[in-house]
Amino acid sequence: MSEQGVVRLATSAMGCRFEVVLAGGPEPWLRAAGEEALEEIEEAHRRLTRFERGSVVYRVNEGATESLDDELFDLFALCERVREACAGAFDIRRSGSGRIVLDLAARTLAAFDGATVDLGGVAKGYAIDRAATVLREAGIASAFIHGGSSSAAGIGLGPDGEPWRVLVEHPEGRGSVKVDVSDRCLAISGDQQQAGHLLDPRTGLPCPTGAIAVCIGTSAAACDAWATALAVLGSRPSALPHALGSILPSTEGWLTEPPSLVLRSTKPCQTSTAVRS
Amino acid sequence: MPDIDRRSFIAQSAGLAAGVSILPSLSSAMGSFAAAVRVGVIGCGRQGRSIIAELASLPDVTLAAICDSEPGRLSAGERRAREAKTHADHRQMLDDPAIDAVFIATPTHLHRAVAEDAIAAGKHVYCEAPLAHTVEDSKAIAAAARGSDRVFQVGYLARANPVYQLARTFFASDAVRTLVSMQASRARKTTWRSPARDPETERRLNWRLDPELTTGLSGEWGSHQFDVFHWYTGTYPERVSGLGSIRVHEDGRKVDDTIALSLQFPSGAVLGYDATLANSYGGTSELFRGENASIKLAWSHGWMFKEADAPTQGWEVYANRQQFHNDEGITLIAGATKLAEQGKLKEGVGLPHTPLWYGVESFLKSVAEGADVACTAAEAARSTIVGIRAHEAVTTGTTVEIDPADLG
Known part of the structure; x- marks a missing residue:
């Protein structure tokens, strides 16, 4: 904690570092609220990881039929809505095969025919949504949360009275954009360094190097899912809800819709990261 | 194009075309009860919400109502259980005759x-641990539970945990032999505070840091772990000495963020305990050192470390092992023989559910089928009282005698 009146907390979850920055109140209160937010993130990790026994996803992948609480049911329903809308460019089935059954009446989830669930494309956003809800309910009016620098949410304005901003860089060094995320969420999907990181669930093949996309909206989970779909598709589909903003790389730089998303263009930088500026 | 029709992933939420529901049988033997149970959850803080989530994962149980006097907490509970009725006062929930059991x-x-209200209303009760913050209240709850013909289970979760149940059979066998000493610890980096903006909310939410109400780390954390040693050894400490200090959280609190305890058992064996809110290394664990082997437990995992001169047992041939620096631990796996036959021993490491799930599931089994209660109020009162005496030892920095009469 270096800045006056600003509290920074972090935890490890979902294979990355989550960080919460809080301002605008007495430190013990900010710290307590931030810890509650991190606990939400840690709980989301425990329930959604496919690597640890004891998680909902692990049990489903082992063949169990899992009853879901309303929060988790909504998450899986969201995943299915996005999968349908983008014609399979986003899919929580690993390698897009097998069947997953989400039963509305019984509120259960089960996997069949070799299907395995992987929420890697949406879990960070879900965790951030839950953390942001906890912060808002605690009365926090100024906060920024990010997971692995690829999913983020802002609450209110930063401690300097300016909006929380995230810097997004072009994969081929054609400039970067700063996005206002005050009371908004943002997700970046794709990988510019390493081909094969992002798979196209429709074909099971790796997306080309430089496939990257940003989605901006009011739900980090929806942004996460849609950013993944956008990176796979490489362009904004007509099915993308109008309320969601998109940023996609083009040969000229960034293609942003709506254009008002970009606060100002900045010079290309060496590193690619989501930062508060 | 992918073959979307191949599967029937159905999500009939608003705005989405209805899919065709082709469902296999959804019944599952595990967590299924002889009779459906309708339950309520009183208190929607973190623990209450965790209980709500575990309840959702169990069939044959309906979460009919939730309750919290704090509106923010109640709405957080509601997010997980939208169908449940909400109450600000637990007595309204207890008036509902359709509710069989409450958490x-x-x-x-x-x-x-x-x-006491829940017992008077004729409900089965699952009460979180520790049971109470005073010796008097602990005894009163145990007495009320004794006078009730309903189930009363307390959330000391080791007793419902398959790994701990299995390890206990090893502890009771020649595998460990004479108990030499015991150690337990818990470490988590947290302020232990809930965000509260005014003094009134502060008093209500931050009771853990209220010297009048708290039993500190000894009671709130320690008693869960002391209970493991009570359960395994069948004995209780005769005296406890303790020390504590505020190492990191200098925010005006009076309650220590780091403690060290020494609990002396009748056999002469000593349990050393330490807990901190200022560092997270090692998490939560309990250790039994025996003449022939040591057993280490860490909630979802358990290991046995054998002495070189201890006799080898037949099953050790196929045991799964894990290296810890210079020691090799045998992983304690529930149902290991069967898994070994299927060549799936490694997959049995760790628990398939959270420790809380087993607590909730065992309670519902007791309610629906009359199964034995995993942790009775009488047992829990003893561990709670040991925790209270340990807290006294820490706050006074002295040795406190534990009156066997208090432990019934």
Whole structure:
């Protein structure tokens, strides 16, 4: 904690570092609220990881039929809505095969025919949504949360009275954009360094190097899912809800819709990261 | 194009075309009860919400109502259980004759009033641990539970945990032999505070840091772990000495963020305990050192470390092992023989559910089928009282005698 009146907390979850920055109140209160937010993130990790026994996803992948609480049911329903809308460019089935059954009446989830669930494309956003809800309910009016620098949410304005901003860089060094995320969420999907990181669930093949996309909206989970779909598709589909903003790389730089998303263009930088500026 | 029709992933939420529901049989033997149970959850803080989530994963149980006097907490509970009725006062929930059982996850010092009301209303009760913040309240709850013909289970979760149940059979066998000493610890980096903006909310939410109401790390954390040693050895400490200090959280609090305890058992064996809110290394664990082997437990995992001169047992041939620096631990796996036959021993490491799930599941089994209660109020009162005496030892920096009469 270096800045006056600003509290920074972090935890490890979902294979990355989550960080919460809080301002605008007495430190013990900010710290307590931030810890509650991190606990939400840690709980989301425990329930959604496919690597640890004891998680909902692990049990489903082992063949169990899992009853879901309303929060988790909504998450899986969201995943299915996005999968349908983008014609399979986003899919929580690993390698897009097998069947997953989400039963509305019984509120259960089960996997069949070799299907395995992987929420890697949406879990960070879900965790951030839950953390942001906890912060808002605690009365926090100024906060920024990010997971692995690829999913983020802002609450209110930063401690300097300016909006929380995230810097997004072009994969081929054609400039970067700063996005206002005050009371908004943002997700970046794709990988510019390493081909094969992002798979196209429709074909099971790796997306080309430089496939990257940003989605901006009011739900980090929806942004996460849609950013993944956008990176796979490489362009904004007509099915993308109008309320969601998109940023996609083009040969000229960034293609942003709506254009008002970009606060100002900045010079290309060496590193690619989501930062508060 | 992918073959979307191949599967029937159905999500009939608003705005989405209805899919065709082709469902296999959804019944599952595990967590299925002889009779459906309708339950309520009182207290929607973190623990209450965790209980709500575990309840959702169990069939044959309906979460009919949730309750919290704090509106923010109640709405957080509602997010997980939209169908449940909401109450600000637990007595309204208890008036509902359709509710069979309640989970009490309020602050510890409120357990007695709520538990007595629930018992008077004829409900089965699952009460979070520790049972109470005073010796008097612990005894009162145990007495009320004794006088009730309903199930009363307390959330000391080791007793319902398959790894701990299995390890206990090893502890009771020649595998460990004479108990030499015991150690336990818990470490988590947290302020232990809930965000509260005014003094009134502060008093209600931050009872853990209220010197009048808290039993500190000894009671709120320690008693869960002391209970393991009570359960395994069948004995209780005769005296406890303790020390504590505020190492990191200098925010005006009076309650220590780091403690060290020494609990002396009748056999002469000593349990060393330490806990901190200022560092997270090692998490939560308990260790039994025996003449022939040591057993280490860490909630979802358990290991046995054998002495070189201890006799080898037949099953050790196929045991799964894990290296810890210079020691090799045999992983304690529930149902290991069967898994070994299927060549799936490694997959049995760790618990398939959270420790809380087993607590909730065992309670519902007791309610629906009359199964033995995993942790009775009488047992829990003993561990709670040991925790209270340990807290006294820490706050006074002295050795406190534990009166066997208090432990019934």
